[in-house]
Amino acid sequence: MSGELEILEAAARDFDLEAADDFVDLRRLxxxxxxxxxxxxxxxxxxxxxxxHLLTGKSATSWVxxxxxxxxxxxxxxLCVGEQLAGMPKVAQALSSGDIGFQAASVICHLQQRVVEAGGSTDEAMWIENAGESSIKDLADVASSTWHAVDxxxxxxxxxxxxxxxxLCISECGDMYRLDGWLELTAGVAVKTAVESLCNRLGESDRRSPKQRRADALVEMAHHxxxxxxxxxxxxxxxxxxVHTTIEGLKGELGAPASELADGTSISSTTVQRLACDGTLHRILKADSMVIDVGRATRAISSPQRRGIKARYRTCAGPGCHRPVSSTSGHHVDFWTEGGHNNLRKILPVCYFQHRLVHEGExxxxxxxxxxKFIPPERPVVSRRRWGERRWAA
Ligand SMILES: [Zn+2]
Ligand SMILES: [Zn+2]
Structure with missing residues (x-):
C-alpha cells in the first residue's frame, strides 16, 4: 500500500503545476x-x-x-460511494476506466444505497449507459424519480x-444587511420564480449586474x-x-442632523426624501424632547391623486421601463416640501429601481x-459589468 502511495506521490511531484505546457487532455486528467x-x-x-474513527471519538463522517x-x-x-462501489463492480470499473465521472458514480451509488434499503437493487449496466448519455443534473433527476417509484x-x-x-437569517452586517438561507426545493422555486419575474433590465440605462437586479427584486417585493x-x-x-427626521433634514439643508430609521441608523437626506416622496407624514412637535403636539397623518399622495396617476399612466415613467403602474411609487418632480404635492402633473409613477436613481443616483x-425626460448625472460613474472588467458610463 505504502509502495503505491510513494509511486503516486512521486508522480504528483513530477506533474509540475507551473509547467509551461497547459495543453493537457482534460478528459484524461x-x-x-x-x-x-x-x-x-x-x-x-x-x-x-x-x-x-472510534479511536478519535469522532463520528465516521466527522473523522473523514x-x-x-x-x-x-x-x-x-x-463514505457512501466507498461503501456502495464495493458491491457495484461494473460501476467501479466504468469509473476506473474513465467511462463515467466521479459525480455520475456518486449519483448511482446514492441511488443504490436507497434502493437496497428498500429491498431492491439497481441495474448497473443501464445506469452506466444513462450516465454516458445524460448531464449530471438529468441523471440526478432520473435517479430521484426512480427512488420515488421504488420507495x-x-x-x-x-x-x-x-x-x-x-x-433564513437576516442580519445587520456593518453598513449592509446579509441574508443567508436554505429552502426546500418547492419553496426555493417559489422565491426564485417571483424574484426572476422582477429581474429584467429596466431600460437601456439599466447597468445593474444580474446579482444586483435579484437583490433589488427582493426589496421591491417587500416594498410592494x-x-x-x-x-x-x-x-x-x-x-x-x-423614519425620524426634521423639516431641515427632509429638505437636505446644510447642517441639518441626519435622519434616522426607527432603530437609530442614520440615513442620507436623499434616501429620506425618496422614502417620504410617497409616504405618510406624522407631524410631531417637541419642546425640550417633550412631545407637545401630534398632527394628523398626511399621505404625500392622496387617494384621488393616486387614481389620477393610474388613469394617466400604464407603466413606470422611467426611460424604457415597462413596470406596470400598480408596481410603482409616486415621485414628486418638485419635492413636496417645496409645494410639489399639489400638482398632479408633477407626480410621476416610478419603479423602485428608477425611484432610487432619481434620488440617491442624482x-x-x-x-x-x-x-x-430622465437625465443621468454628468459625472462618470464606474460600473462593474463583469468580474474584473471595469467600464465607464456617462
Ligand atoms: Zn421621489
Ligand atoms: Zn421603472
Missing part, C-alpha cells in the same frame, strides 16, 4: 483525478468499517471530513427532513407587499419603514414638451 477519488472513497469506507480536509457533506458522499415513503421522509432544515397594506398588523399598525427629471 479528470479520469485520473476521479480514479484517485474513487480510491479514497474505498479507503475511507474500509477504514471506518474497521473502526479507525477532518482527515480529508473537506466538508461533512463531501465526507458523507465519499415513496422514504422519498417523502427525505423531503420532510429537508423542510425541517429550512432557515407593504404598500399593498395587506400584511398583518403588528402592535396595531401595518408594517412600514419609520438623475434629473426635467420637463420636455408635454412629458418628462
Amino acid at each position: 479528470t479520469a485520473v483525478i476521479d480514479r484517485l477519488d474513487a480510491k479514497r472513497c474505498r479507503v475511507v469506507a474500509v477504514a471506518t468499517k474497521r473502526g479507525d 471530513a477532518s482527515e480529508c480536509q473537506m466538508s461533512k457533506t463531501a465526507a458523507a458522499n465519499r 415513496p415513503t422514504a422519498f417523502k421522509a427525505k423531503v420532510e427532513e429537508a423542510h425541517q432544515r429550512r432557515q 407587499a407593504m404598500d399593498q397594506g395587506t400584511l398583518p398588523r403588528r402592535n396595531g399598525v401595518r408594517p412600514h419603514i419609520a 438623475w434629473q427629471v426635467v420637463q420636455f414638451g408635454q412629458g418628462y
Whole structure:
C-alpha cells in the first residue's frame, strides 16, 4: 500500500503545476483525478468499517471530513460511494476506466444505497449507459424519480427532513444587511420564480449586474407587499419603514442632523426624501424632547391623486421601463416640501429601481414638451459589468 502511495506521490511531484505546457487532455486528467477519488472513497469506507474513527471519538463522517480536509457533506458522499462501489463492480470499473465521472458514480451509488434499503437493487449496466448519455443534473433527476417509484415513503421522509432544515437569517452586517438561507426545493422555486419575474433590465440605462437586479427584486417585493397594506398588523399598525427626521433634514439643508430609521441608523437626506416622496407624514412637535403636539397623518399622495396617476399612466415613467403602474411609487418632480404635492402633473409613477436613481443616483427629471425626460448625472460613474472588467458610463 505504502509502495503505491510513494509511486503516486512521486508522480504528483513530477506533474509540475507551473509547467509551461497547459495543453493537457482534460478528459484524461479528470479520469485520473476521479480514479484517485474513487480510491479514497474505498479507503475511507474500509477504514471506518474497521473502526479507525472510534479511536478519535469522532463520528465516521466527522473523522473523514477532518482527515480529508473537506466538508461533512463531501465526507458523507465519499463514505457512501466507498461503501456502495464495493458491491457495484461494473460501476467501479466504468469509473476506473474513465467511462463515467466521479459525480455520475456518486449519483448511482446514492441511488443504490436507497434502493437496497428498500429491498431492491439497481441495474448497473443501464445506469452506466444513462450516465454516458445524460448531464449530471438529468441523471440526478432520473435517479430521484426512480427512488420515488421504488420507495415513496422514504422519498417523502427525505423531503420532510429537508423542510425541517429550512432557515433564513437576516442580519445587520456593518453598513449592509446579509441574508443567508436554505429552502426546500418547492419553496426555493417559489422565491426564485417571483424574484426572476422582477429581474429584467429596466431600460437601456439599466447597468445593474444580474446579482444586483435579484437583490433589488427582493426589496421591491417587500416594498410592494407593504404598500399593498395587506400584511398583518403588528402592535396595531401595518408594517412600514419609520423614519425620524426634521423639516431641515427632509429638505437636505446644510447642517441639518441626519435622519434616522426607527432603530437609530442614520440615513442620507436623499434616501429620506425618496422614502417620504410617497409616504405618510406624522407631524410631531417637541419642546425640550417633550412631545407637545401630534398632527394628523398626511399621505404625500392622496387617494384621488393616486387614481389620477393610474388613469394617466400604464407603466413606470422611467426611460424604457415597462413596470406596470400598480408596481410603482409616486415621485414628486418638485419635492413636496417645496409645494410639489399639489400638482398632479408633477407626480410621476416610478419603479423602485428608477425611484432610487432619481434620488440617491442624482438623475434629473426635467420637463420636455408635454412629458418628462430622465437625465443621468454628468459625472462618470464606474460600473462593474463583469468580474474584473471595469467600464465607464456617462
Ligand atoms: Zn421621489
Ligand atoms: Zn421603472
